[in-house]
Structure formats: structure tokens, C-alpha cells
Amino acid sequence: MFSKILIANRGEIAIRIIRACKEMGISTVAVFSEADRDALHVSLADESYCIGPATSSESYLNMSAILSAAVASGAGAIHPGYGFLSENARFASFCKECKIAFIGPSAEVINRMGDKDAARRTMTEAGVPVIPGSNLLDNITAATEAAERIGYPVLLKARAGGGGKGIRLVKNPSELENAFNITRSEAISSFSDGALYMEKFLSGVKHIEAQILSDSSGNTVVLGERECSIQRRNQKLIEECPSTAVDSKMRKKIIEITKKAAAAVGYCNAGTIEYLLDREGNLYFMEMNTRLQVEHGVTEMVTGIDIVKWQIRIAAGLPLAFRQSDIKLVGNAIECRINAENPNLDFRPSAGTVELLHFPGGPWVRFDSALYQNYTIPPFYDSMIAKIIVCGGNREEAIRKMQASLCEFVIEGIDHNADFLCDILSDKDFKAGDYYIDFLSKRSKRT
Template sequence: MFSKILIANRGEIAVRIIRACKEMGISSVAVFSEADSDSLHVSLADESICIGPAQAKDSYLNMSAILSAAVVTGAQAIHPGYGLLSENADFASLCEKCGIAFIGPSAELIRKMGDKDAARKTMRAAGVPVVPGCDLLEDPALIQQEADKIGYPLLVKARAGGGGRGIRTVNSAKELKNAFAAASTEAKSAFGDGAVYMEKYLFPVKHIEMQILCDNYGNVVCLGERECSVQRKRQKLLEESPSPAVSAETRRKMMEAAVKAAQAVHYANAGTIEFLMDKTGNFYFMEMNTRLQVEHPVTEMVTGIDLVKWQIRIAAGVPLSYKQEDIKIEGTAIECRINAENPRDGFRPSCGTISFLHIPGGPWVRFDTALYQDYTVPPFYDSMIGKLIVHAKTREEAIRKMQAALCELVIEGVEHNAEQQMDILSDSEFIAGDYYTDLIEKRG
């Protein structure tokens, strides 16, 4: 087992990983930007090193600075958290060259699954259902021809990156040329790769993802699904597990497909297989996330399995201690992302000093955050400032528990979206479990 781990991230996920390290008896090293010198993860870690100015490109994305910090402090492994460098194959490769374990899959796997076109081909060959579409479009002359085969509406999608960028919806042939150029340009700017492909636009659909854990000895377990259909501009707002719309039979098939997908690429560590599911229960592979997900706590709540600790164990060569039949999913868990933004003002980001903070409590209520009283939320990073998670025996009770927790949550000094989350929880379609990825859009 590692004796010291460097956390190459910030905010709530850095705090989450540091806590796991403490419970495992592992020393932790925090890295921070000049803007984060007063951040909670810096105070909680055993050691901390400043790695650059406020802008992420100069600090949290500065590979040489992070690796230098790991070498100087004697860290044996680096946990990348989510976002930032977590799915950067070059960074994973550099860790390997420096003799430092990357807590995640290999650079080769990250690169392979990060290429969504290659991932589609791999899954199709493995017998995993894939959204109908075409492979990478290298010849512009074939765009119209392939689009006519797929049929409208369709999506033009970047093969690289994520977060909803590099994607355009095309409703008719006259929109195709501009959408293709826009998606390619955005992808080139965001990910340095303008290559795109097309697939059928399925609507309405649910966004369902399966959590997997795989060790280095070929053992694979699936920890059930997370319902991630509450989204704004393809960014998740609320997640729950299990999905109220997935039947026992569909769950079995989807879990089998997720395990098959992992085995097809000889995956190791924690990962997520994302599917789209239509109203009839048909599901299709969308992509594979080769990292810890923001919404991992809902899986932890319903399974009792600490995903971060198992990421560390697997990276250290420890085999999984349980088999698929040992996995029990109990009750319902819901997570609400708390973002520093104003939903009533076009979701304008908010920053400032926390003048008052009250965190809700009670049985099975969890708030993952890096906030504390008098902390100043900087303007340089993602707007998510916390994740409120609850667990109950039934979905109805979980909804009430979350509503109570949101009512109790007080964050003064910045604007945030807790009231919007209350609106979602009170929505008739959400309560019925009959909601799709257009829920927020329909409600305006």
C-alpha cells in the first residue's frame, strides 16, 4: 500500500480524497494555486505545495509543476480526482515515466476510451449496443451522404473531450454544414482535436450510467446504475440511484453490457459506462468515463462501498475482495449539486466571501464541500461548491429527506441554486420518475 499520495485537484473532491487517505493511514499532499492558499484541502492535507498562479492552466493543469511536487515530497502515487487532468493520457503517461502510480486506468486505456469514435467501434465489436450513426468523418464530401443514411434529427459530436462541448443538434439538411463546422471548431478550441462523427439523435431519452470497479487481475463488478437525466445544457444537476425507470430485467442487461464493455478493453480501476435509454427500455452505449464521477456518492450510499478507497487499493495492486453476487443495492440515494450561480439571472456565476454557513445534518445526510465560514469562493474555477447527498429506504422518503436538507442548508455570501433544486424535487414528472434529459428545458 502507498504511504503517501498527492492529490492533483482542488475543492470538495480534494477534501474527499484526503479524508479517505486519513482513514487508510496514508499521508496526503495537497497542491494549490495562489488563489487557493486558504482552501480547506490545503489545511487538511499533511503537506501542501503551491504550484502556480490562479488560472488553472498555470497551476492545476501544469503537469510539470504537479509532478515536481510529487517528486519533492516523495509521493508514491497521484490521485487526479475528476476533471482537470483526470482523463489526460499524457499526464498518466508522465506519472508512469516518473515512477509514480497514477490512481486510475493506464494512459493507453484513457487515450483509447477518450476517443469516442474508437470507443464506439470497440463496444460495437464487443456486442454492446451502440447508438446508430457513422464513424469518424475524415472526408467532408461524405457528410451529407452519411447524414441522409442516419436520418434527422442527428447529433454532430466531437470524438475528444466531454462536458457537452463539441456537440450540435441537426434537425434538417440545411443545418448540417454550419453545425458540423461549429462542433468541429468548438472541439478544436476546447480539446485541441476538431475531429467529429455523427449519430442518431434519440429523443426523449434518459441518461443512465453504470459504475464499475475492476482490479488488475481480471475481476470486474458493477455497482448498479445512476440516473443522471436532470441536466442543463448537458451538465448534470441532480442524480439518483437506483433509477426509478429501470426495470429489474433492464438493469440486469445493462449491468451485463457494462461488464462486457470493461472486459473488452481490459479495464482497471473505477470507471463509468454511460448509456442512453429510450421510453421502451432500449439502451445504447454513449461513452466511457475513465475516472471517478462527481456523482459517485449516490453509489456509495446504496452499496456501502467506498469508491475512493477502492481506487487507491486497486492502483496499489490489491484485488477486489468481493464478487458480483456480493453487491447489494439498498434503498435510494439522491445527490443535488450546489452551484455558486443565479438561476434567475441566466445562471450567472457567483463568487465572494461566505458570511454564514449552516450544513444540514441527521441520519444519512451528507454534504461534500470545501466551504467554511469566511472562505472566499474564487472566480477562476468550476461553479460547483458542494454536493448534498441523502439516503433513505424508499425513493419517496429520499425525496422528502432531500427537501428537508435543502431547507436546512444556508449559504450566505454567494448566490446558489438550492431553490432550483427544490423546484426539481417538487416537479410532478420528477416525483413520478417519468422524466428525461429535457426536463429543465421544458420547465424554462
């Protein structure tokens, strides 16, 4: 087992990893930008190193600075969290060259699954159902031909896309050329890769994902599924486990397909396979996330398995201590992402000093955050400032528990979306489980 781990991240996920390390008796090293000098993760770690200015490109994406901190501190492993360098194959490769364990899959797997076009082809060859689509599109002529073959509406997607970026809906031929140019520009700006492909846009579908843990011997266990259909601009807002759309028969199907997908790429460590599920019960592979997910906590709540600890154990070469038959989903868990933004002003981001803070508590209520009173939220990073995760004996109880938790949550000095989330939980369609990925767009039209 590692004696010291560097966490190449910030905010709530850095704290989440530090806590897991402390419980395992592992020393921790924090890295921080100049803007995060007073951040909570810096105080909680055993050691800390400044790795650059406020901007991510000069700090949390600065591979040489992070690796230098790891070498200087004597860290035997690096946990990338999510975002930033978590799905960067070059960084994983550099870690290996420096003889520092990367807590995640190999660079080869990250590279293969990060290329969405290659991932589609790999899954097709493995017999995993994929959404009807195209190969890479060299130009607008190829895009036009593909759209005519697939049938409108279609989605243009960046090969290197992620985090909801590099995706654009095209409803008819008149929109295609402009959408193609905008999506390619966005892909170049966000991922330094302008390659695009196309998929059929499926309406009335749910976003279902399966959490996996795979060890170095090829043993894969699927920790149930998560429902992630409440999204705004392809960014998840509310997740729950299990999904109301998945019965025991469908869950068995998801487990079988997911294991097949993991085996096809020789996966090792924690990962997530994302699917679309239509009303007829057809399941389509979307992508594989080769990292820890923001919403991993809902799975932990209902399975009792600490995913971060198992990431660390697997990276150290330890085998899984449980089998698929050991996995039981007990209760219902829901997660709400608290973002520093104003829903009444077109979700304008909010930064500033937290003047008053009270977070929810009680049985089966988890509050993951890096906030503290008088902390100044910097404007340079993602707007998510907290996650509230609850678990109830059934879904109705979990919804009520989350509503109570959101009402109990108090923060002054910045804008946030807690009331917006509470409104969603009160919606009759959400309560009935009768919601799909277009839930928010349809709801905005109703209101």
C-alpha cells in the same frame, strides 16, 4: 499500500480523497494555485505545494509542476480526482515514467476510451449496442452525407469531448454547416482536437450509467446504476440510485453489457459506462468515463462501498474483496449539485465571499464541499461548490429528505441554485420518475 499520495485536484473532491487517505493511514500532499492558497484542501493535507498562478492551464493542468511536487514530497501515487488531468493519457504515462502510480486506468485505456470514435468502434466489435452514428467526419460534405443516412435530428460530437462540451443538436439540414463549424471550433478550443463524429439524436430517453470497479486480475464488479437525466446543457444537476426505469431484469442486462464493455478494453480501477435507455427498453452505449464521477456518492450510499478507497487499493495491486453477488442496493439515494450561479439571470456564475454558511445534517445526509465561512470563492474554476447526498428507505423518503436538506442549506454572499433544485424535486413528473434528458427544456416551456 502507498504511504503517501498527492491529490492533483482542488475543492470538494480533493477533500473527499484526503479523508479517504486519512482513514487508510496514508499521508496526503495537496497542490494549489495562487488563487487557492486559503482553500480548505490545503489546510487538511499533511503537506502542500503551490504549483502556479490562478488559471488552470498554469496550475492544475501543469503536469511538470504537479510531478515535481510529487517527486519533491516523496509521494508514491497521484490521485487525479475528476476533471483537470483525470482523463489525460499523457499525464498517466508521465506518472509511469516517473515511477509514480496513477490512481486510475492505464494511459492506453484512457487514450482509447477518450477517443469517442475509437470507443464506439471498440464497443461495436465487442457486441455492445451503440447509438446509430458515423465514423469521423472530415468535412461538411461528409457530415451532410452522414446526416442524410442517419436521419435528422442528429448530434455532432467532438471525438475528445467531455463534461458536456463539444456537443451540438442539429434539427434540420439548414443548421448543419453552422453547427459543424461551431462544434469543431469549440472542440479545438476545449480539447485541442477538432475531430467530430455524428450520432442519431434519441428523444424520450434516460441517461443511465453503470459504476464499475475492476482489479488487475480482470475481476469486474458493477455497483448498480445511476439515473442522470436531469441535465442542463449536457451538465448533470441531479442524480439518483437506483433508477426508476430499471427493474431487476434490466439491471441484469446492464451488468452483463457493462462487464462485456470493461473486458473489451482490459479495464482496471474505477470507471463508468454511460448509456441511453429508451422507452422500449433498448440500451445504447454512449461513452466510458475512465475516472471517478462527481456522482459516485449516491452509489456509495446504497452499496456501502467506498469507491475512492477501492481506487487506491486497486492501484496498489490489491484484488477486489467482493463479488457481483455481494452487491445489494439498499434504499434510494439522491444527489443535488449546488452551483454558484443565478438561475434567474440565465445561470450567471457567481463568485465572492461566503458571509454566512449553514449546511444540512441528520441521518443519511452527506454534504461534500470545500466551503467555509469567510471563504472567498474564486472566479477561475467550475461553478460547483457543494454536493448534497441523501439516502432514504425508499424514493419518496429520499426526495423529502433532499427537499428538507436544501431548505436547511443557507449560504449568503453569493448566488446559488438550491431553490431551483428544490423546484425540480417538487415537480410531479420528477416525483413519478417519469422524466427524461429533455426534462428541463420541456419544463422551461411549461413555465
